[in-house]
Amino acid sequence: MYDLIIIGSGPAGLSAAVYGKRAGFDVVVIEMNPMSGGQVLNTYEVDNYLGMPGMNGFDMGMEFKKHAEGMGVEFVNARVSRIEKLENQYFNIITGDDSTDTSVTNDADSPSDKFKTKSIIVATGATHALLNVPGEEQHTGRGVSYCATCDGAFFRNKTVAVVGGGDVAAEDAVFLSRMCEKVYLIHRRDSLRAAKILQDRLFVCDNVEIIWDSVVEEIEGNEQVESIRLHNVKEDKHETKAVDGVFIAIGLNPNSGFVRDIVECDEGGYIIAGEDCVTKTPGVFAAGDVRTKGLRQIVTAVADGANAVASVERYLLDKPQK
Numbered sequence: 233m234y235d236l237i238i239i240g241s242g243p244a245g246l247s248a249a250v251y252g253k254r255a256g257f258d259v260v261v262i263e264m265n266p267m268s269g270g271q272v273l274n275t276y277e278v279d280n281y282l283g284m285p286g287m288n289g290f291d292m293g294m295e296f297k298k299h300a301e302g303m304g305v306e307f308v309n310a311r312v313s314r315i316e317k318l319e320n321q322y323f324n325i326i327t328g329d330d331s332t333d334t335s336v337t338n339d340a341d342s343p344s345d346k347f348k349t350k351s352i353i354v355a356t357g358a359t360h361a362l363l364n365v366p367g368e369e370q371h372t373g374r375g376v377s378y379c380a381t382c383d384g385a386f387f388r389n390k391t392v393a394v395v396g397g398g399d400v401a402a403e404d405a406v407f408l409s410r411m412c413e414k415v416y417l418i419h420r421r422d423s424l425r426a427a428k429i430l431q432d433r434l435f436v437c438d439n440v441e442i443i444w445d446s447v448v449e450e451i452e453g454n455e456q457v458e459s460i461r462l463h464n465v466k467e468d469k470h471e472t473k474a475v476d477g478v479f480i481a482i483g484l485n486p487n488s489g490f491v492r493d494i495v496e497c498d499e500g501g502y503i504i505a506g507e508d509c510v511t512k513t514p515g516v517f518a519a520g521d522v523r524t525k526g527l528r529q530i531v532t533a534v535a536d537g538a539n540a541v542a543s544v545e546r547y548l549l550d551k552p553q554k
Contacts, residue, residue: 233258233322233348233349233350234257234258234259234260234347234348234349234350235252235257235258235259235349235350235351235544235548236248236252236257236258236259236260236349236350236351236352236353236541236544237259237260237261237262237323237325237347237349237351237352237353238252238259238260238261238262238352238353238355239261239262239312239325239352239353239354239355239356240261240262240263240270240354240355240356240357240487240520240522241261241263241268241269241270241297241300241307241355242268242269242270242271242272242293242355242357242520242521242533243269243270243272243293243296243520243530243533243534243537244270244355244357244519244520244521244533244534244536244537244540245261245263245268245270245353245355245519245520245537246261246268246269246296246297246299246300246537247296247519247533247534247535247536247537247538248353248355248519248536248537248538248540248541249261249300249303249305249537250299250300250303250305250537251537251538251541251542252305252541252544253300253303253304253305254303255541255544255545257541257544259305259306260305260306260307260308260347261300261305261306261307261308262307262308262310262312262325262327262347263307263308263309263310264309264310264311264312266309267293267297268293268296268297268300268307269290269292269293269294269296269297270293270357270520270533271357271358271521272289272290272292272293272296272530273289273290273293274289274290274379274381274382275288275289275290275292275381276288276289276380276381276384276407277289277381278292278530280529280530280531281530281531282531289381292530308327308347310327310328310345311327311328311329312325312326312327312490313326313327313328313329313344313490314326314490314493315352315490315491315494315516317494318348321514321515321551322348322349322350322515323348323349323350323351323352323515323516324346324347324348325346325347325348325349325352326344326345326346327344327345327346327347328344328345329344350515350548350551351515351516351517351544351547351548352515352516352517353509353517353518353519353537353540353541353544354488354491354495354503354516354517354518354519354522354523355518355519355520355522355533355536355537355540356486356487356488356520356522357486357487357520357521357522358484358485358486358487358521358522358528359484359485359487360378360379360480360481360483360484360485361480361482361483361484361485362480363395363448363451363480363482365448365449365450365451366449366450366451367450367451367452367453367457368451368480370451371451371453371456371457371478374453374455374456374457375451375453375456375457375475375476375477375478376451376457376477376478376480377477377478377479377480378479378480378481379479380394380403380404380407380408380479380481381404381407383477383479384407384408384411384412384479385411386477387408387411387412387476387477388411388412389411389412389413390412390413390476390477391412391413391414391415391416391474391475391476392408392412392414392415392416392475392476392477392478392479393415393416393417393418393448393460393473393475393477393478393479394408394415394416394417394418394478394479394481395418395419395448395478395479395480395481395482396417396418396419396480396481396482396483397417397419397420397421397423397424397425397426398424398425398426398481398482398483399425399426399427399430400481401417401419401424401426401481401482402417402424402426402427402430402431402433402434403426403430404479404481405417405434405437405440406430406433406434406437406440408479409437409439409440412439413439414439414441415437415439415440415441416440416441416442416443416473416475417434417440417441417442417443418443418446418447418448418460418462419442419443419444419445419446420445420446420447420465421444421445422444422445422466424442443462443473444466445464445465445466445467446462446463446464446465447462447463447465448460448461448462448478449461449462449463449470451478452472456476457475457476457477457478458474458475458476459472459473459474459475460472460473460475460478484521484528485500485501486500486501486502486503486521486522487522488501488502488503488522489501491503491516494513494516495511495512495513495516495518496511496512496513498524502522502523502524502525503518503522503523503524504523504524505517505518505523505524506524507539508539508540508542508543509523509536509539509540509543510543514547515547515551517540517543517544518540519533519536519537519539519540520532520533520536520537521533523536
């Protein structure tokens with residue numbers, strides 16, 4: 233029986249692990265990916281985390297993990313498939329798969345294992361949203377990418393397109409402008425949603441062209457991306473742009489599917505929880521990008537980890553021990 237199980241080991245989960253150990257809890261972190269750190273691992277440069285300007289995202293993720301390991305946090309590499317409610321509001325967390333998914337990475341002794349716990353922090357983050365247009369799936373890894381900092385170097389001195397209008401899209405366009413000959417930023421509206429400081433950086437990039445009021449209809453090519461078909465929704469015009477790569481930055485989908493039967497989620501699938509990370513299910517807390525919140529940044533994820541553990545402390549203190 234664990235006091236606390238944390239599902240996910242991005243900044244929110246790792247922060248919760250550190251605070252959980254400091255609170256004296258018997259803690260285990262379950263992470264389905266080979267490496268901890270979450271999305272920060274794919275960030276070329278983090279410029280807005282206090283005291284660490286310009287730090288490489290991968291290095292930051294490794295430092296977060298190192299801190300948790302130094303506290304004696306136990307890590308299990310496995311995929312959580314479902315959660316069972318038990319008597320006294322305890323839980324079984326089932327990892328792996330009964331028999332159908334042989335691709336699941338699971339270091340436990342059997343394909344499916346159970347971990348019993350008094351409380352849970354869900355910190356599974358979110359994954360990149362898809363365009364869902366012809367050619368996207370076919371060319372993923374062959375010119376279609378969801379991480380400019382991961383794959384940008386493959387397109388040095390080439391022409392690429394970035395799709396989106398938020399912070400990530402603007403950051404990706406600026407980053408790619410440093411190495412690519414030409415960057416198109418495709419946005420479906422006539423103004424960006426990105427922060428003003430990011431727009432200011434973007435607008436001074438001579439080799440970035442913003443194509444307004446347009447959506448990608450198809451990604452074309454044979455073995456590699458060769459072009460994109462665009463539709464100007466305001467003028468109802470179509471055009472084709474020759475590109476070597478397409479970077480998609482249109483948002484995130486919360487990784488909450490495995491827990492939606494025991495917690496309340498909003499229409500987008502985000503777990504409904506406030507700044508205290510408390511859900512409507514006693515004993516289950518949500519931290520980081522997977523919960524409803526106004527700002528999804530590393531600093532807010534780390535803060536969520538601390539807040540979630542504080543709420544766990546109150547919950548376990550008030551809970552009758554049987």
